[in-house]
Amino acid sequence: MTAFAQQLIYGASYGMNLAVAAAGLALIFGVYRVINLAHGQLIMLGGFVAYVVATQLGTHFFVGFFAAMIVMGLLSIVLENAVFRFLQRRPLTDQLLASLGLYMVLGTTALRIWGDFEARPIAMPGEDWALTAGEIRIDGARLVTIAITLVLFASLYFVVYRTHLGRTMRATAQGEETAALMGIKKRRVAAIVFFLGGALGGAAGAMLGALFNVRPDMGFQPLLMALVIIIFGGMGSIAGSIVAGLILGILYNLTVFYVGSKLGDLVPFLVLLAILMIRPQGLFGLPDRNA
């Protein structure tokens, strides 16, 4: 029972990190209708920015964290202008192929700059303590990332549902042309959405990097999980992302622990298959949406 509870906690903490990564992907898909596989590399690059700023320049974790958010937000805007703008109305396969290409380009570039599998730690508040309840332990650092995640989601919720900016984003998601007729600038909304999406990727990268070391291949598993999360949670649904992230993180941990370590990666795909068969619109998605 303690082992089970412990795995729930580990899974929840990992799942929350994944949910942040997924929310960025969901936001971009929801408003802009593009599946951005390069998001995985924004997560990785976010980790590197946090590492450079926090560790190499010797500042605090949170300085690196915000730097990662801002730099990845800006990079994401650049990518929108250079690549995704031309993909918006193209078939899904084109989007997937082009963003996969981008994934490779960014990955190779990062390797050129930072080399391979060195150890790159980021010191993080909470690293040196843990909460314990009987046999169950929660690391301070994991608690800190959970807290950050909750703050990020609250802020995101506020922006999307409580500001006019968010209103214009939602309107664009539900009817791009109609939104343009209301005087909403399409390009501006695209820039903001990509900034926020990239910043969320950067935040996820900074947190994952601080918890588990920054590495050039760190974007792959989170990307995979994030894709499943947004399909699971309903494409474009923010609340869906967090719930699906938690469920998937916990499922991953329970599978590794109770079924077999090799099968951990299988879980997201089994979940994916199950969703596509049973509830293609996802947990929170509407059955049909022809906006």
Place this chain on the structure above:
Amino acid sequence: MLEIDDLTLAYGVNRVVRGFNLSVDQGEVCALLGPNGAGKTSILRAISGLMRPLAGQINFEGKSLIRRAPDRIVLDGIAHVPEGRRIFPEMSVLDNLLVGASVHIRERTKTRELIERNYAMFPILKERARQAGGTLSGGEQQQLTIARGLMAQPRLLMVDEPTLGLAPAIINTLADTFRALKSLGLTIIVAEQNAEFALRVADNGTVISGGEVSFSGTVDALRDSERLRRAYLGA
């Protein structure tokens, strides 16, 4: 107020509107009549900047609208209520209205006044303010799109096929709405297949068929015209 000269519109190589002329005066209600596929929507899209003309001129209050971005055109004072009741279905009625006020959202008092005015004109929207747009009935949704268009505080309101799919009783209410808007001094272009409705609310009418103007004149002249009938029958 609005002058269109020799407008040609095309999708690819397919010219769907040819040599179209229109003149709308301040305070007038102008009906754009024609069967499905005549080119009405394309003309409205060209005016609101969603579509770039192949040739021709569009001037509003003396300013050319050619190559002007849609959000600038809204600021200039033209609101376009698109066909098919395109509300934002997952957003509340109030949010739908606020999106309509995007171009001057920072002027809070003005926005609040516009909302109050809309609530006065369409009381049902006030009742449903917190409800998702998608849950409204067809007639209510049409009221919402018009109210949302008014939120930009336009001087020219363009409404595309407002009566499509609505019950006769609701069409009557809609006609009252148009008369009320006209009495407030608003200039209106209404694109319709429903000639009977258009003749009830408009001062002047232009009939298009196959992308070309086949008749232009006052509603009275139009009512007697054989041409209108012919345009619809394609004779």
Place this chain on the structure above:
Amino acid sequence: MASSFGVIRAGLLGAALCAGLVAGPQLAKAEDTFKFGGVFTLSGPASFLGLFEEAAVRLAVEQFMKGDCIVEAVPPQPCEGGGLKIGDKVIPIEWTAYDDVSEDKKSIDAVIRLVEQDEARAIWGPRMNSALLSAASILDPQGIISICAICSSPAMTVGRKYGHDITDTGVIEKHGMGEFIHETPERLAEHGIDPALFDGRKKLGFIGRNELYTVHGSIGWQEAVEKGGGRYEYQHDWAVLYPFGTTDFAPHVAKLAEQDPDIVLMDAYIFPDMLAIMNEMKKQGLNYETGEIILLGNDVLMLQIFVDVAKDQGINMSSGYVWGWQEHNPAQDEATLARVEKYVPIYNAKYGDTEVGNSSPFDRGAYDAAIWFLYGVQASGDHTDNDKIVEAWRNLKINGLRGPTNEFFTRPDTGEKTGQLFATEYIIGVADEKVFYTGISYRDELFYGPYVYGDKLPK
């Protein structure tokens, strides 16, 4: 799939050879040079595994052509420059290398190109397990010699007449750790190790990334336990094999902790993986700082630079409960040191400022292997007959940069020479934050089991 592909390719090559025979002069020309080539990962994330190996082989060819081989064959072979001395002829050596960018398909394409276009007699690499197996199915039927100095895989040699593995394998390494944990208290004490180190320890664990190398490692680990006759408990299916790209190691370490092992063998070789696992172990009660467990690792764990990095992350490896091995003799004789001293400046002058970097024991192993092979070709007396080359090479020893008299392993059951290096494992420990050699090493004891020699690799 791979083998049928191989057959088709073999057929094509047969046709190509016939065409060559008809075209007469071309073949005669081919005899004038000795061509061999290699497939390496020279760019991308894993290039650090390929660059030095290719660089070392290229340098070996250059040194051979110059007549300055640095390392010596036993019995001696001439190294007089200009190429291979075959009878009274001197045959120039031609070396071609291709980059596989870590992709299986590219490496197989390169293998085929080397065979068909470049007419290579021997092929170095590819390294990746899946590519290695497909390459074998192309090369073996055609009798093309296959060599690797970093593959560490039984699939290079077991059941392969033309395959050569000039390093240890994951299985042999684990056999080495297996010998160590069965060591007598007396011998431990003799080498300054706590004689009670393994007292009361019974259950073994294993963690590594899910790949063929670690699967073989875990099998070797189980074989070592079986050889010990019941002193320890371990079964291959207890192995915790985490997937590629794992970021959060908590559940994997939890799975290991649940088995409650007394000794854990960590078969990971990527710094971030190792650090994450070691951090998590401490948190989850598998503490090697306090002796809760003994942590055994590999030659990467026992790199001084890793010990330093780990220390920076708050990991203390000097507790006396962390041990590993390495394949390179830490206590070299003077003759070997002299060879190394001559070689290193040449290597560094050529590559020190490039992506390849300065010399390490790894490129020295590859250099030894390449010169050894060229001596073998020479010793065969006929550079156009691969059967003769393999026979002559395997019976030749080398006094290399890795030490004196490196040789191939002889199968005890048939008395035949295999293509597997008769490698030694040296047990390494950490004290006062410095790695040190315990003085304990193993060789003959490690070469047992179907993954080390036999007619066929078990499925």
